[in-house]
Amino acid sequence: MAVLERNNNLSQRMTQELGKLIVCGEYSQQNGLPSEAELCEQYGVSRTAVREAVKMLTAKGLISSRPRQGIRVMDEEEWNILDSDVLKWSLEGTPTLAVLKEYLQMRIAIEPEAASLAARFGTDEKIAAIESALNRMAEAVESGNKEAELAADIDFHIGILYASENRFYIHMRDFTRTALNASVRSTSQIKGGTNDLIEDHGKVLNAIKARNPERAKNSMFLLIDEALTFIEQKLMEQQ
Amino acid sequence: MAVLERNNNLSQRMTQELGKLIVCGEYSQQNGLPSEAELCEQYGVSRTAVREAVKMLTAKGLISSRPRQGIRVMDEEEWNILDSDVLKWSLEGTPTLAVLKEYLQMRIAIEPEAASLAARFGTDEKIAAIESALNRMAEAVESGNKEAELAADIDFHIGILYASENRFYIHMRDFTRTALNASVRSTSQIKGGTNDLIEDHGKVLNAIKARNPERAKNSMFLLIDEALTFIEQKLMEQQ
DNA sequence: ATAGATATTATTGTAAGATGATTAAATTGT
DNA sequence: ACAATTTAATCATCTTACAATAATATCTAT
Numbered sequence: 001m002a003v004l005e006r007n008n009n010l011s012q013r014m015t016q017e018l019g020k021l022i023v024c025g026e027y028s029q030q031n032g033l034p035s036e037a038e039l040c041e042q043y044g045v046s047r048t049a050v051r052e053a054v055k056m057l058t059a060k061g062l063i064s065s066r067p068r069q070g071i072r073v074m075d076e077e078e079w080n081i082l083d084s085d086v087l088k089w090s091l092e093g094t095p096t097l098a099v100l101k102e103y104l105q106m107r108i109a110i111e112p113e114a115a116s117l118a119a120r121f122g123t124d125e126k127i128a129a130i131e132s133a134l135n136r137m138a139e140a141v142e143s144g145n146k147e148a149e150l151a152a153d154i155d156f157h158i159g160i161l162y163a164s165e166n167r168f169y170i171h172m173r174d175f176t177r178t179a180l181n182a183s184v185r186s187t188s189q190i191k192g193g194t195n196d197l198i199e200d201h202g203k204v205l206n207a208i209k210a211r212n213p214e215r216a217k218n219s220m221f222l223l224i225d226e227a228l229t230f231i232e233q234k235l236m237e238q239q
Numbered sequence: 240m241a242v243l244e245r246n247n248n249l250s251q252r253m254t255q256e257l258g259k260l261i262v263c264g265e266y267s268q269q270n271g272l273p274s275e276a277e278l279c280e281q282y283g284v285s286r287t288a289v290r291e292a293v294k295m296l297t298a299k300g301l302i303s304s305r306p307r308q309g310i311r312v313m314d315e316e317e318w319n320i321l322d323s324d325v326l327k328w329s330l331e332g333t334p335t336l337a338v339l340k341e342y343l344q345m346r347i348a349i350e351p352e353a354a355s356l357a358a359r360f361g362t363d364e365k366i367a368a369i370e371s372a373l374n375r376m377a378e379a380v381e382s383g384n385k386e387a388e389l390a391a392d393i394d395f396h397i398g399i400l401y402a403s404e405n406r407f408y409i410h411m412r413d414f415t416r417t418a419l420n421a422s423v424r425s426t427s428q429i430k431g432g433t434n435d436l437i438e439d440h441g442k443v444l445n446a447i448k449a450r451n452p453e454r455a456k457n458s459m460f461l462l463i464d465e466a467l468t469f470i471e472q473k474l475m476e477q478q
Numbered sequence: 479a480t481a482g483a484t485a486t487t488a489t490t491g492t493a494a495g496a497t498g499a500t501t502a503a504a505t506t507g508t
Numbered sequence: 509a510c511a512a513t514t515t516a517a518t519c520a521t522c523t524t525a526c527a528a529t530a531a532t533a534t535c536t537a538t
């Protein structure tokens with residue numbers, strides 16, 4: 001019998017468990033999912049818990065459930081792939097290069113424009129938060145603390161989203177976090193020396209502080225494009 | 240007693256009803272929500288239906304629910320504002336200029352880059368779908384059919400997202416649909432003649448057909464930037 | 479009086495059982 | 509072979525009961 005983690009309440013745990021399995025492909029459109037009754041048995045929980053989990057996954061676009069037809073995994077196109085849980089579940093396995101490319105292709109749309117907005121509209125307080133993140137990142141590079149470096153890197157990029165003062169950009173924070181985690185998770189992402197990485201981040205920050213939207217946008221574009229070009233080249237070699 | 244629409248099943252309808260009220264601010268962080276028991280009474284449904292609706296809204300980040308504390312509306316920052324239901328509910332009222340600006344600021348990140356990707360990676364079939372949408376749009380303009388024009392306009396922009404061949408761009412289709420609906424909904428969006436609108440769309444399409452990513456990106460940027468500049472100016476005047 | 483422990487109670491969490499509604503699939507009749 | 513009908517698997521809904529949680533009130537010791 002499957003074992004559930006012990007945090008949260010039962011339907012939340014069921015949601016996590018089933019969501020993970022669906023996103024990782026254990027349950028697929030072909031395989032389908034067991035019926036409510038079978039899930040109750042397999043996990044040793046009541047129908048209430050199973051049904052509430054099914055409802056939550058339905059709300060995230062992962063499954064649909066109808067009488068006589070059972071619980072069916074939806075086409076991936078229907079998944080709410082920007083939902084924070086779905087992003088989290090997708091991070092369970094090691095991401096492929098193709099997936100890293102998808103993340104970067106999206107980031108290269110969002111983040112340069114976010115930097116531009118941050119330069120135009122970001123409050124001094126929010127810009128200070130970006131600067132603080134960059135300082136922490138530099139310290140972490142000095143001391144060779146990879147984990148702290150990643151945390152600060154994430155704070156830097158998310159700080160810019162917040163400084164955009166636009167709800168939709170702010171909402172991309174979980175996406176950005178996931179994308180950055182994924183790129184570090186994938187060992188091939190070692191690439192160039194981390195020194196000019198700090199320098200490149202610094203250029204973005206300076207442009208924002210100078211309230212220069214164009215330069216902020218371009219600096220951020222270059223920063224992400226470097227990573228994207230690297231990935232695209234690796235993908236070429238692979239084929 | 241509140242009345243529910245008759246489509247779908249009961250918990251779906253409850254979800255729609257409550258979701259709409261939350262997004263429109265009838266229930267807020269201050270006002271809070273009634274308890275499960277009270278909701279059952281008000282809508283004349285069982286706890287099962289109420290609880291399943293609560294779970295779905297929880298999955299969309301709109302509310303949280305804990306023993307003794309009741310059902311609480313989450314901070315807007317937690318809402319899954321790119322969820323198709325949440326987008327739909329947010330479209331219930333007439334959008335303010337500030338909201339239209341937010342939409343356009345996001346579109347100006349996504350769509351130019353999507354056009355660039357479409358030029359690089361879009362299949363001939365998907366590019367043909369974009370062209371077909373533009374043709375329908377031109378016809379609708381000729382015959383003065385505003386509704387058909389909007390539908391074709393939406394198909395054009397969404398067609399480009401599909402042609403990007405990137406899951407994250409494709410996922411933005413509901414957002415783009417909502418943003419376009421909102422801008423038409425708002426009467427002030429009449430702006431320039433629709434003739435050069437077709438021409439401007441044509442430039443984007445031609446660049447994509449010519450497999451020229453840079454030109455595709457720039458053409459789309461200009462197209463959206465025109466609307467954004469217009470809105471920003473209106474906002475200035477308003478203050 | 480005040481701080482800290484304890485009891486109360488409102489609210490959600492979980493379970494189980496019963497019946498209704500839906501619809502895919504099997505059966506039947508032509 | 510095809511259409512109409514029946515069957516049965518599965519989800520949908522309601523009800524009842526009790527457990528778990530946590531905010532609030534109450535009590536106790538200092």
